[in-house]
Amino acid sequence: MYESHPFPKPPDSPELTSPNADSASDAYAAVQLYHIMDHQRCSLDPSPPLPSFAELGLPIKLADGVTTIPAAEGEGDSPARQAAAEKRRTLKQIRDSITIQPVSDDPVLLASDEPALPAPPPPPRPKDPRVTEADAWAAQYRQANPTTRAPVAALRAYHLWHRLALTPDEIAELLRDPPLLRTTVTGYIVDSIRWGPFEYDRRRMKTEILDHQPLSMLVFPRYKPLVRACADLESEDGEEE
Secondary structure, three states: OOOHOOOOOOOOOOOOHHHHHHHHHHHHHHHHHHHHHHHHHHHHHOOOOOOOOOHOOOOOOOOOOOOEEOOOOOOHHHHHHHHHHHHHHHHHHHHHHOOOOOOOOOOOHHOOOOOOOOOOOOOOOOOHHHHHHHHHHHHHHHOOOOOOOOOOHHHHHHHHHOOOOOOOOHHHHHHHOOOHHHHHHHHHHHHHHHHOOOOHHHHHHHHHHHHHHHOOOOOOOOHHHHHHHHHOOOHHHHOOO
């Protein structure tokens, strides 16, 4: 049906053929019709500009760009134009009635356009003298034993536990706020004894560390020597009684 239209086909356009009779209602047909009509407009001499969008309700411009075709009599009062004008007036009234209220009523914030700065972090907690002593001992030990595998954290925890007689829970609260995990502290102590090797109180090792570990962890290589060393404590207690 496209081949029967009276207008010439735009240059460099695809063949306007369709296999079905309803192709005129397709979106593709609307695009092709637009190109055909726009080709006819460009063929005029002088060529008029493209018309404005229909929603604007503007008259059609002539080729000279100055003279316009006035609206037909009564066209300005058509229901569509009246509805569009009423809609524009309503939107303008809504826009003029909107006021932006500040989020905060704080006069300090209202007086300044700059955003409020975040609160500074709390000052770091002063280091406990016992921790300072443990750090100094760990540094001195590592300097005297450069090949040791024990890290400073493990040596620090061992010093606080063995030499200063603090419990693992006390060490956890002393080293950090919020406190370290108890398993972290006991792991430090066990590793320092294994890598030292360092001396330790077997009874404290059993009651403060081994008795609080799950049975599944006591079979690990890091715990086996300590478990064997503390295994005869119960028999020794029986003999003393």
